[in-house]
Structures are given as structure tokens and as C-alpha cells.
Amino acid sequence: MFGRHKESLRELIRTQHEESKRYREEREKYWEGREKYWEERDKELHELRKAAEAQAEQTREFNREILLRNEKVYTRVIAEMEEGRKQIQANTRAVLSVLDRLEGSGGAAAA
Numbered sequence: 001m002f003g004r005h006k007e008s009l010r011e012l013i014r015t016q017h018e019e020s021k022r023y024r025e026e027r028e029k030y031w032e033g034r035e036k037y038w039e040e041r042d043k044e045l046h047e048l049r050k051a052a053e054a055q056a057e058q059t060r061e062f063n064r065e066i067l068l069r070n071e072k073v074y075t076r077v078i079a080e081m082e083e084g085r086k087q088i089q090a091n092t093r094a095v096l097s098v099l100d101r102l103e104g105s106g107g108a109a110a111a
Helices: 001-105
Strands: none
Touching: none
């Protein structure tokens, strides 16, 4: 009678041991898989970060070039506008001077 129970008990212990071993192995595989997942994720994020930084640097360089070009163009435009303004002022003074002479002589401007 005890012999049969001993075998059942041994079988139960062996079965429990095997299940426990399988559980530990599966748990280790699970955690290894998680570690690999996060390592891959970190690599991907690192690559994305590098690409984003490179893109940002290219954008900054492009903006610098545009600003330099605009500065050159607008500096020239502003100088030309200033020259035009001075020319208009000179023309206005000349016209006013002619008008003053015509009015002062009592000539055709009064008519």
C-alpha cells in the first residue's frame, strides 16, 4: 500500500520539479526577450535622435544661408531706396526753388 503512494509522491515531486523548471526557463526567455526588445528600441531611438539632430543642423545651415542672402539683398535695396529718397528730396528742392523764383519775379507762376 505504501509502495504505491511512494511512487505517486515521487511522480508528483518529479512533475512539480519539471513544471517549475519549465516555468523558470520560460520566465528567463521572457526577460531575455524584453531586454533584447529594449536594447533594439534604444538603438532605434538613438538612430532617430541622430537623424533628427542632423536634420536640425541642415535646417539651421539653410536658414543661415537664407539670412545672409537676404541681408545682402536688403542692404543693397535699402541703400538704393536711400539714394532714391535723397534724389527725390533734391528734385523737390529744385522744383520749389524754381517756383520761388517764379513767384518772386511776379511771373507766370501767379497766372
